[in-house]
Amino acid sequence: MTYQEFLNGKVELAKESGFRINPNELNKALKPHQRDAVAWALRGGRRALFESFGLGKTVQEIEFVHQAIRHAGGSGLIVLPLGVKQEFTRDAVKLLGYEAPQYIRHMDEATEPGKIYITNYERVRDGDIDPKLFTATSLDEASVLRSFGSKTYQTFLDKFKGVPYKLVATATPSPNKYKELIHYAGYLEIMDTGQALTRFFQRDSTKANNLTLYPNQEDEFWTWLGSWALFITKPSDANPEYSDDGYVLPPLKVNWIELPIEYGNAQDKDGQMALFTEAAAGLKDAAEVKRESIGARIRKAREIVEASPGDHFILWHDLEAERHEIKKQIPETVDIYGAMD
Numbered sequence: 001m002t003y004q005e006f007l008n009g010k011v012e013l014a015k016e017s018g019f020r021i022n023p024n025e026l027n028k029a030l031k032p033h034q035r036d037a038v039a040w041a042l043r044g045g046r047r048a049l050f051e052s053f054g055l056g057k058t059v060q061e062i063e064f065v066h067q068a069i070r071h072a073g074g075s076g077l078i079v080l081p082l083g084v085k086q087e088f089t090r091d092a093v094k095l096l097g098y099e100a101p102q103y104i105r106h107m108d109e110a111t112e113p114g115k116i117y118i119t120n121y122e123r124v125r126d127g128d129i130d131p132k133l134f135t136a137t138s139l140d141e142a143s144v145l146r147s148f149g150s151k152t153y154q155t156f157l158d159k160f161k162g163v164p165y166k167l168v169a170t171a172t173p174s175p176n177k178y179k180e181l182i183h184y185a186g187y188l189e190i191m192d193t194g195q196a197l198t199r200f201f202q203r204d205s206t207k208a209n210n211l212t213l214y215p216n217q218e219d220e221f222w223t224w225l226g227s228w229a230l231f232i233t234k235p236s237d238a239n240p241e242y243s244d245d246g247y248v249l250p251p252l253k254v255n256w257i258e259l260p261i262e263y264g265n266a267q268d269k270d271g272q273m274a275l276f277t278e279a280a281a282g283l284k285d286a287a288e289v290k291r292e293s294i295g296a297r298i299r300k301a302r303e304i305v306e307a308s309p310g311d312h313f314i315l316w317h318d319l320e321a322e323r324h325e326i327k328k329q330i331p332e333t334v335d336i337y338g339a340m341d
Contacts, residue, residue: 014228018045033235046166046188048229061138068165074135136165
Protein backbone atom coordinates (compact mmCIF):
# COMPACT_ATOMS: atom_id res chain seq x y z
CA MET A 1 0.00 0.00 0.00
CA THR A 2 1.30 3.42 -0.94
CA TYR A 3 1.02 6.34 1.46
CA GLN A 4 -1.57 7.95 -0.84
CA GLU A 5 -3.67 4.77 -0.75
CA PHE A 6 -3.37 4.77 3.03
CA LEU A 7 -4.66 8.35 3.18
CA ASN A 8 -7.48 7.60 0.74
CA GLY A 9 -8.55 4.75 2.99
CA LYS A 10 -9.03 7.24 5.81
CA VAL A 11 -11.60 9.24 3.84
CA GLU A 12 -15.13 8.48 5.02
CA LEU A 13 -17.52 7.52 2.22
CA ALA A 14 -21.02 6.07 2.39
CA LYS A 15 -21.06 2.31 1.97
CA GLU A 16 -22.99 0.72 -0.90
CA SER A 17 -25.60 -1.76 0.30
CA GLY A 18 -27.82 -2.06 -2.77
CA PHE A 19 -27.45 -3.67 -6.18
CA ARG A 20 -26.25 -2.58 -9.59
CA ILE A 21 -28.70 -2.10 -12.40
CA ASN A 22 -28.16 -0.70 -15.87
CA PRO A 23 -30.07 2.59 -16.23
CA ASN A 24 -31.40 1.30 -19.56
CA GLU A 25 -33.19 -1.48 -17.69
CA LEU A 26 -35.32 1.03 -15.80
CA ASN A 27 -38.75 2.25 -16.88
CA LYS A 28 -38.52 3.77 -20.37
CA ALA A 29 -40.72 6.68 -19.31
CA LEU A 30 -37.93 8.04 -17.11
CA LYS A 31 -35.80 10.83 -18.54
CA PRO A 32 -32.03 10.25 -18.72
CA HIS A 33 -31.18 12.17 -15.53
CA GLN A 34 -33.96 10.33 -13.69
CA ARG A 35 -32.68 6.92 -14.78
CA ASP A 36 -29.16 7.80 -13.66
CA ALA A 37 -30.40 9.02 -10.28
CA VAL A 38 -32.50 5.90 -9.64
CA ALA A 39 -29.69 3.54 -10.67
CA TRP A 40 -27.27 5.42 -8.39
CA ALA A 41 -29.73 5.28 -5.46
CA LEU A 42 -30.39 1.54 -5.95
CA ARG A 43 -26.65 0.85 -6.00
CA GLY A 44 -26.22 2.73 -2.73
CA GLY A 45 -29.32 1.27 -1.09
CA ARG A 46 -29.81 4.21 1.28
CA ARG A 47 -29.56 7.53 -0.48
CA ALA A 48 -30.91 11.10 -0.70
CA LEU A 49 -32.29 12.90 -3.75
CA PHE A 50 -31.98 16.66 -3.29
CA GLU A 51 -33.37 17.80 -6.62
CA SER A 52 -34.97 21.08 -7.60
CA PHE A 53 -38.70 21.35 -8.30
CA GLY A 54 -39.72 19.92 -11.65
CA LEU A 55 -36.97 17.32 -12.02
CA GLY A 56 -39.37 14.43 -11.39
CA LYS A 57 -38.65 13.18 -7.89
CA THR A 58 -42.09 11.53 -7.75
CA VAL A 59 -41.41 9.06 -10.58
CA GLN A 60 -37.89 8.45 -9.27
CA GLU A 61 -39.24 7.51 -5.84
CA ILE A 62 -41.81 5.15 -7.36
CA GLU A 63 -39.22 3.53 -9.62
CA PHE A 64 -36.72 3.18 -6.76
CA VAL A 65 -39.24 1.34 -4.58
CA HIS A 66 -40.56 -0.71 -7.53
CA GLN A 67 -37.09 -1.95 -8.54
CA ALA A 68 -35.98 -2.58 -4.94
CA ILE A 69 -38.90 -4.88 -4.12
CA ARG A 70 -38.64 -6.51 -7.53
CA HIS A 71 -35.02 -7.36 -6.71
CA ALA A 72 -35.26 -8.14 -2.98
CA GLY A 73 -38.91 -9.18 -2.55
CA GLY A 74 -41.37 -7.87 0.02
CA SER A 75 -43.39 -4.69 -0.41
CA GLY A 76 -42.63 -0.98 -0.53
CA LEU A 77 -43.84 2.09 1.34
CA ILE A 78 -43.81 5.75 0.31
CA VAL A 79 -44.52 8.24 3.10
CA LEU A 80 -45.86 11.56 1.90
CA PRO A 81 -47.99 14.59 2.75
CA LEU A 82 -51.63 13.84 2.00
CA GLY A 83 -51.81 16.67 -0.53
CA VAL A 84 -49.59 14.84 -3.04
CA LYS A 85 -51.32 11.45 -2.81
CA GLN A 86 -53.14 12.00 -6.11
CA GLU A 87 -49.92 13.05 -7.85
CA PHE A 88 -48.19 9.79 -6.92
CA THR A 89 -51.19 7.75 -8.03
CA ARG A 90 -51.42 9.59 -11.35
CA ASP A 91 -47.69 9.36 -12.14
CA ALA A 92 -47.51 5.65 -11.25
CA VAL A 93 -50.38 4.81 -13.58
CA LYS A 94 -50.20 7.32 -16.42
CA LEU A 95 -46.44 7.93 -16.67
CA LEU A 96 -44.90 4.65 -15.54
CA GLY A 97 -47.71 2.24 -16.42
CA TYR A 98 -47.72 0.59 -12.98
CA GLU A 99 -50.56 -0.38 -10.70
CA ALA A 100 -51.82 2.52 -8.59
CA PRO A 101 -50.16 2.56 -5.13
CA GLN A 102 -52.64 1.71 -2.38
CA TYR A 103 -53.15 4.20 0.44
CA ILE A 104 -53.12 2.47 3.84
CA ARG A 105 -54.12 3.61 7.32
CA HIS A 106 -53.13 0.47 9.27
CA MET A 107 -50.80 -2.48 8.75
CA ASP A 108 -53.66 -4.93 8.26
CA GLU A 109 -54.34 -3.18 4.95
CA ALA A 110 -50.82 -3.99 3.65
CA THR A 111 -51.33 -7.66 2.86
CA GLU A 112 -49.84 -8.16 -0.61
CA PRO A 113 -46.10 -8.66 -1.23
CA GLY A 114 -44.64 -7.03 -4.31
CA LYS A 115 -46.91 -4.02 -3.98
CA ILE A 116 -46.23 -0.33 -3.33
CA TYR A 117 -48.22 1.31 -0.53
CA ILE A 118 -48.49 4.98 0.37
CA THR A 119 -49.36 6.61 3.66
CA ASN A 120 -48.95 9.96 5.41
CA TYR A 121 -46.39 10.98 8.02
CA GLU A 122 -48.82 11.04 10.93
CA ARG A 123 -49.79 7.38 10.39
CA VAL A 124 -46.15 6.32 10.75
CA ARG A 125 -45.33 8.69 13.60
CA ASP A 126 -48.36 7.61 15.63
CA GLY A 127 -47.65 3.89 15.21
CA ASP A 128 -50.39 2.84 12.79
CA ILE A 129 -47.79 1.80 10.17
CA ASP A 130 -44.60 -0.19 10.92
CA PRO A 131 -41.93 0.69 8.30
CA LYS A 132 -39.68 -2.21 9.38
CA LEU A 133 -42.10 -4.62 7.71
CA PHE A 134 -41.26 -3.16 4.28
CA THR A 135 -38.25 -3.91 2.08
CA ALA A 136 -38.04 -0.42 0.57
CA THR A 137 -39.25 2.96 1.80
CA SER A 138 -39.14 6.52 0.53
CA LEU A 139 -39.87 9.78 2.31
CA ASP A 140 -41.37 12.44 0.05
CA GLU A 141 -40.89 16.05 1.18
CA ALA A 142 -38.35 14.65 3.63
CA SER A 143 -37.57 18.12 5.00
CA VAL A 144 -39.78 17.16 7.96
CA LEU A 145 -36.63 15.47 9.29
CA ARG A 146 -34.62 18.69 9.43
CA SER A 147 -35.38 19.45 13.07
CA PHE A 148 -33.35 17.11 15.27
CA GLY A 149 -35.50 17.69 18.34
CA SER A 150 -38.81 17.18 16.58
CA LYS A 151 -41.03 14.25 17.43
CA THR A 152 -41.08 13.18 13.79
CA TYR A 153 -37.27 12.97 13.48
CA GLN A 154 -36.70 11.13 16.74
CA THR A 155 -39.53 8.70 16.00
CA PHE A 156 -38.53 8.04 12.38
CA LEU A 157 -34.90 7.41 13.33
CA ASP A 158 -35.90 4.32 15.29
CA LYS A 159 -38.93 3.22 13.26
CA PHE A 160 -36.98 2.99 9.98
CA LYS A 161 -33.78 1.54 11.43
CA GLY A 162 -32.69 -1.53 9.50
CA VAL A 163 -34.95 -1.05 6.46
CA PRO A 164 -32.74 -2.36 3.59
CA TYR A 165 -33.64 0.29 1.00
CA LYS A 166 -34.28 3.84 2.14
CA LEU A 167 -34.69 6.99 0.07
CA VAL A 168 -35.29 10.59 1.11
CA ALA A 169 -36.42 13.16 -1.45
CA THR A 170 -36.77 16.91 -1.07
CA ALA A 171 -36.15 19.99 -3.16
CA THR A 172 -35.31 22.12 -0.16
CA PRO A 173 -32.24 20.93 1.77
CA SER A 174 -30.20 23.79 3.19
CA PRO A 175 -26.53 23.26 2.25
CA ASN A 176 -25.43 25.84 4.81
CA LYS A 177 -27.41 24.20 7.61
CA TYR A 178 -25.04 21.39 8.40
CA LYS A 179 -27.21 19.88 11.14
CA GLU A 180 -30.03 19.32 8.68
CA LEU A 181 -27.72 17.45 6.33
CA ILE A 182 -26.28 15.19 9.02
CA HIS A 183 -29.80 14.46 10.27
CA TYR A 184 -30.54 12.95 6.87
CA ALA A 185 -27.33 10.94 7.20
CA GLY A 186 -28.44 9.71 10.63
CA TYR A 187 -31.84 8.64 9.31
CA LEU A 188 -30.26 6.84 6.33
CA GLU A 189 -27.81 5.08 8.69
CA ILE A 190 -24.87 6.56 6.77
CA MET A 191 -23.29 7.94 9.95
CA ASP A 192 -24.48 8.52 13.48
CA THR A 193 -25.34 12.19 14.01
CA GLY A 194 -23.06 12.47 17.04
CA GLN A 195 -20.19 10.87 15.15
CA ALA A 196 -20.64 13.28 12.24
CA LEU A 197 -20.63 16.25 14.62
CA THR A 198 -17.40 15.09 16.25
CA ARG A 199 -15.66 14.18 13.00
CA PHE A 200 -16.36 17.24 10.87
CA PHE A 201 -17.32 20.17 13.09
CA GLN A 202 -15.90 22.47 15.72
CA ARG A 203 -18.12 24.13 18.29
CA ASP A 204 -18.65 27.87 18.38
CA SER A 205 -18.18 28.94 22.00
CA THR A 206 -19.83 32.29 21.29
CA LYS A 207 -23.08 30.93 19.84
CA ALA A 208 -25.04 27.84 20.83
CA ASN A 209 -25.74 25.22 18.15
CA ASN A 210 -23.59 27.06 15.60
CA LEU A 211 -21.46 24.57 13.68
CA THR A 212 -18.29 25.37 11.76
CA LEU A 213 -16.47 22.86 9.59
CA TYR A 214 -12.90 22.15 10.61
CA PRO A 215 -10.81 23.82 7.86
CA ASN A 216 -8.89 20.58 7.26
CA GLN A 217 -12.18 18.61 6.98
CA GLU A 218 -14.02 20.71 4.41
CA ASP A 219 -13.01 18.64 1.36
CA GLU A 220 -13.68 15.37 3.14
CA PHE A 221 -17.09 16.55 4.39
CA TRP A 222 -18.35 17.51 0.93
CA THR A 223 -16.84 14.36 -0.61
CA TRP A 224 -18.60 12.29 2.04
CA LEU A 225 -21.87 14.15 1.47
CA GLY A 226 -21.62 13.60 -2.27
CA SER A 227 -21.23 9.86 -1.74
CA TRP A 228 -24.81 9.54 -0.44
CA ALA A 229 -26.70 12.72 -1.48
CA LEU A 230 -27.42 13.83 -5.02
CA PHE A 231 -27.79 17.59 -5.51
CA ILE A 232 -29.02 18.62 -8.97
CA THR A 233 -30.84 21.73 -10.15
CA LYS A 234 -31.09 20.77 -13.83
CA PRO A 235 -30.46 17.64 -15.96
CA SER A 236 -26.99 18.76 -17.09
CA ASP A 237 -25.85 18.66 -13.45
CA ALA A 238 -26.16 14.86 -13.69
CA ASN A 239 -24.45 14.69 -17.07
CA PRO A 240 -23.19 17.66 -19.17
CA GLU A 241 -24.53 15.91 -22.27
CA TYR A 242 -28.14 16.03 -21.04
CA SER A 243 -30.31 18.82 -22.42
CA ASP A 244 -31.75 21.45 -20.09
CA ASP A 245 -34.51 22.37 -22.57
CA GLY A 246 -37.75 22.90 -20.70
CA TYR A 247 -36.04 23.06 -17.31
CA VAL A 248 -34.43 26.52 -17.42
CA LEU A 249 -37.01 29.15 -16.56
CA PRO A 250 -37.07 32.42 -18.52
CA PRO A 251 -35.68 35.42 -16.62
CA LEU A 252 -38.14 37.10 -14.29
CA LYS A 253 -39.16 40.53 -15.51
CA VAL A 254 -40.22 42.97 -12.80
CA ASN A 255 -42.07 46.16 -13.69
CA TRP A 256 -42.05 48.67 -10.86
CA ILE A 257 -45.06 51.00 -10.97
CA GLU A 258 -45.10 54.10 -8.80
CA LEU A 259 -48.47 55.69 -8.06
CA PRO A 260 -48.58 59.37 -7.07
CA ILE A 261 -50.23 60.23 -3.78
CA GLU A 262 -52.60 63.12 -3.26
CA TYR A 263 -50.67 66.05 -1.83
CA GLY A 264 -51.98 68.75 0.47
CA ASN A 265 -54.33 66.87 2.79
CA ALA A 266 -51.81 65.09 5.04
CA GLN A 267 -52.14 65.90 8.72
CA ASP A 268 -51.10 64.30 11.98
CA LYS A 269 -53.31 63.32 14.92
CA ASP A 270 -53.11 66.88 16.31
CA GLY A 271 -54.42 68.35 13.09
CA GLN A 272 -51.06 69.72 11.99
CA MET A 273 -50.90 69.98 8.20
CA ALA A 274 -47.97 68.54 6.21
CA LEU A 275 -46.90 68.64 2.58
CA PHE A 276 -46.89 64.82 2.35
CA THR A 277 -47.45 61.83 4.58
CA GLU A 278 -44.38 60.53 6.40
CA ALA A 279 -44.79 56.84 5.55
CA ALA A 280 -41.23 56.09 6.60
CA ALA A 281 -41.71 57.44 10.12
CA GLY A 282 -42.80 54.06 11.49
CA LEU A 283 -44.86 50.92 10.99
CA LYS A 284 -48.06 52.64 12.04
CA ASP A 285 -47.61 55.47 9.53
CA ALA A 286 -46.63 53.07 6.75
CA ALA A 287 -49.68 50.88 7.43
CA GLU A 288 -51.94 53.93 7.32
CA VAL A 289 -50.60 55.02 3.93
CA LYS A 290 -51.00 51.45 2.71
CA ARG A 291 -54.64 51.40 3.79
CA GLU A 292 -55.38 54.81 2.28
CA SER A 293 -53.87 53.86 -1.09
CA ILE A 294 -55.73 50.57 -1.51
CA GLY A 295 -58.33 51.96 -3.90
CA ALA A 296 -55.74 53.59 -6.17
CA ARG A 297 -53.50 50.51 -6.23
CA ILE A 298 -56.34 48.14 -7.06
CA ARG A 299 -57.57 50.47 -9.82
CA LYS A 300 -54.09 50.31 -11.36
CA ALA A 301 -54.11 46.51 -11.06
CA ARG A 302 -57.48 46.43 -12.80
CA GLU A 303 -56.08 48.56 -15.66
CA ILE A 304 -53.21 46.10 -16.15
CA VAL A 305 -55.57 43.12 -16.18
CA GLU A 306 -58.04 44.75 -18.57
CA ALA A 307 -55.23 45.77 -20.94
CA SER A 308 -54.42 42.09 -21.60
CA PRO A 309 -57.74 40.21 -21.77
CA GLY A 310 -56.09 37.09 -23.21
CA ASP A 311 -53.60 36.63 -20.37
CA HIS A 312 -53.88 34.87 -17.01
CA PHE A 313 -53.10 36.75 -13.80
CA ILE A 314 -52.34 35.99 -10.18
CA LEU A 315 -52.98 38.97 -7.92
CA TRP A 316 -51.06 38.71 -4.64
CA HIS A 317 -52.28 40.81 -1.74
CA ASP A 318 -51.27 41.38 1.87
CA LEU A 319 -54.18 42.94 3.75
CA GLU A 320 -57.65 41.46 3.95
CA ALA A 321 -58.98 44.89 2.97
CA GLU A 322 -57.02 44.56 -0.28
CA ARG A 323 -58.67 41.23 -1.01
CA HIS A 324 -62.12 42.72 -0.51
CA GLU A 325 -61.26 45.67 -2.74
CA ILE A 326 -59.94 43.36 -5.48
CA LYS A 327 -63.17 41.38 -5.35
CA LYS A 328 -65.16 44.60 -5.52
CA GLN A 329 -63.27 46.16 -8.44
CA ILE A 330 -62.51 42.91 -10.34
CA PRO A 331 -65.51 40.70 -9.48
CA GLU A 332 -64.50 37.90 -11.86
CA THR A 333 -61.50 36.98 -9.70
CA VAL A 334 -61.49 33.76 -7.67
CA ASP A 335 -60.08 34.57 -4.26
CA ILE A 336 -58.07 32.12 -2.14
CA TYR A 337 -57.19 32.95 1.46
CA GLY A 338 -55.87 31.38 4.63
CA ALA A 339 -59.15 30.42 6.28
CA MET A 340 -60.01 28.06 3.42
CA ASP A 341 -59.43 24.31 3.83
